Amino acid sequence: MNNLHKRVVISLLLLLLAGLFMLLLNLFFGSVTIHPKEVISAFLGHSADIAESRRIILYEFRFPQAIVAIVAGAGLAVAGLLMQTLFRNPLADPSILGISSGASLGVALALFLAGSFSGQAAVNMGWFTSIGLSMAAFAGALMVLFFLLMISGRIKHVVTLLIIGIMIAYLTGSLTGLLRYYSQKEDIQAFVIWGMGTFSGVGSAQLPFFTGAIMLGLFVSILLSKSLNMILLGDRYAQNLGLNIKFQTRLILLLAGYLTAIITAYAGPIAFIGLAVPHIARNLFKTSDHRILIPASMLSGAVLALFCNLIARLPGLDGNLPINSITSLIGAPFVIWVMLRQNKQSILES
Amino acid sequence: MLALIVAFACTNQHDSKKFKILDEANLMRYASGVRIAKVDQGYLLQLKLPWSQSVQEQELFLLWPDSLSVPSKFNQLTVIKTPVNKLITLSSTQWSPLLKLGMTDRILGISEAGYVLDSTMRRLLVQGKVAEVAKNGQIDFEKLVSTEAELVLYSPDPMGIPETLKRTGINLLPWPDYMENSPLGRAEWLRVLGYLTGEQAATDRWFDLVAAEYNQLKNLVDKQSLPKPTIIAEKAFNGQWYIPGGRSYLAKIFEDAGADYIWKDEPSNGSIPLDIETIIAKGSEATFWRISHASKSDYSYAQLLQENELYGSFTAFQNRKVILCNTLKNGYFERSQYEPNVVLADFIHILHPDLLTDHQVVYHELLMPDNE
């Protein structure tokens, strides 16, 4: 028992180290070459030694971007884990209930409405800045989330909720498609770019709010570890063990939705991390215990997001590749590998 | 000289920043989105964006000589020190006049290098004198900051601008030149570049020539009470056909060139998506059809028909009256904005073969029948 504990703690520490290492790489590398020595001295408070432009690159861009990658990676991973446990479905992820597509609809709706009122492409109208898009995304995500919470009280089975959620995703997706069809070219371009996702949309001014809001959600998720363990046993066992299923279901939905909505609002619909990371965490730690899985998912999510952010900005690759493609590009083969490995194991066991 | 700039009567202190440039003081003549007025030793620049109802702080800029200190009454304004020597121009319409005016060394960064046609700019990019700070619609902020530019000219764009751009600490000036619907208004933005760079004498001279020639061509058409051939524009892309609105730039050129644009009464100044059946119902019998196409190779009627068989039913197609603008060959996006006189002359030459008989077309040509 104790040995097991030790192994878990050591593994978590190793992940943390990997995260710190990735963070350093993210600070060291970018499209502009800054010597690691300069980076370190900038963060050790000797900022007077380096040029103002480099200070801005580090403080306003590289550092916030790395922090956003960490926080968004951790948040999406935990949101995915919550969904997979709640629905006891390994394919669930933050986007499955239409929360992300709700965010997309919000953005499309805002761009379209503004565009059709003025006869102008909304992107030409100034007020559709990144903050405007964030608000629209957040509003769209909340809209879907509240609808889900509303109906969740009338639903007996989570599978029904899952199906309704998927229907909502299709519904919002097709509405978005319709809006795109009737939109101005420039707005479609804006929508496409928003859909690529980015960790660079948050500056040092908004960073504390973004980080704080996600941290709060992550903290609450840790408090739910025991409930999640019970839910994994099935509703009836969970209920029999004293869990208020309806309340907890709503709480978990709210929490996953909250994390997804905020992250999507600031970083766009970032795919895959939410789906893949819980599997990675389970496989690394060989456990279903959420007291381990939640911190493990947070750390793995942060490491993966940092890694993707690094790849997307590699100097040779010329600028910022869309983060959304990178996460899937790196994540998908990894998950396939994990699954195949698992399959082999279970064949050996049986 | 009277005070040309009126400071609103300030009953409360927050209103003191509300300056307004009156018509009499405005140095711009055609542009509707920008006003410039002389104020003391500098200039006040106001971006009057068509959608904004009230004068807002961020739309007012003070151009002030670098050598002088800024009087305290302008404390509320964004100050741009002139002449600006280090510029990032995120749109080709911003850098192309600077090149023509010989200010190549003032351009530090541009966007989308892959689409640049101008040979001077391509050389500068290759030599590393100009950096590509944005690609595929995404700004590389690290590169942008590392240029240590003084001013970024940007097209109001949704993603990360201006919030993310603000974080660069570099002065920003929105550049909504493409919002101008009148050809001369759009061209006049080169004068704004003149005020920024301190070269207003040169830009004024340039613009005056363009404006004079444009108006002359327009008058030429007006005087001749010619029959007005009908015209449609653009073609379908992924099932959507975006037609220019009746108040758009192109509609205005059509009008000035003496053409009857089928959708001249559409109130939009942007573009409107229509399905191809609507287009056929209303516009298939138009005499002329102006399309723009981006291709390094030649374009043909056969290619056009291959894109969509329905095109074959268009009168302009059947009579071989398709007007082509190959933007990848003629530098339309980079230069035509400052040569509306040439654009107009192209159209007059094509639409009215009796006028401007020795004009050499630059941006538009009548697509020649394919050699069978």
Added chain:
Amino acid sequence: MKEMLKLNKLVIGYASSKKDAKALMPPISVSMNSGDLVALTGPNGAGKTTLFRALSSNILPLGGEIFIDQQNMRKLHAREKSALLSIVLTDRIGDQYMKVSDVVASGRYPYVGIWARLNKLDRQIIDQSLHLAGIEALAARTLQSLSDGERQKVMIAKALAQDTPLILMDEPAAFLDYPSKIALIRLLKTLSSEHNKTILFSSHDLDMIISNVDKIWLMAPQKPMISGIPEDLLASGKMNDYFGIPYQLAHTVFDYAGLSSPKNNSVCVHGVGEDYNWLRHALRRKGYAVSETKGDIVLRIADGKYILSDKQVISKFDTLEKLTNEIDKYF
């Protein structure tokens, strides 16, 4: 004898709306005592699952009350209920990484804090539960690697760790082969008789339950639920009535009766016929040795009554249940 579970005019069924409630059967009033092993049986569609859901607070009863250990379930919080009643279902649960020890430890969740930290006592109880269920060796295995019978034991160990006086089991024998069934029923009997667990389980396996349970709760669609010892229900023809087909104990399949711990006392029973067979069955099930010739007491059947005579007195009983209760007092 302490009354552990009591249903008072309980109405079960489904309500699509408040007005449109459909009761599955007349109100149920039955009870079971502490340490009883009771089987709930009846044809498909009788409402066994519905009753179980109502008992485990998964659905609300349409009327009446459920008392567990004298406490009205309507008035308790989920947390309080979880200390009175544990359940064992046939549902497959968990992902591929869930371990036996995780599942059994979850039985302690009602008693531990938000971090689910186990103290010494919790660990002791978990170890005991694993031991009682006979699965200590499986503790580190994943649930997925176990057979159905082993999984069943894991869920029973979880219920034991939950440390409740009452355990409900939904079709615990459903997917088991014969040896596993024997092991299961042996375990249930041990838990009820030696560890004072009150166990109510549903089953279709009449052979198994008739020879082993203390009582049967018999259900059929739209019929009142009746409770009685197996032989009474058979001798009186109720079992045939509720199932709609005649039942005969299939001794040839497996002799479950041998599973009871034998008592040293013997009972003398004269007579032949179906009723005598059930009388003998009831006695054997209780562990008494049945003799044709001699015994501490003598039993016979006359005029539909069971007559017990010893050296001093003669007493008559309507049902085998009353008779066997009386015999239990003798020894």
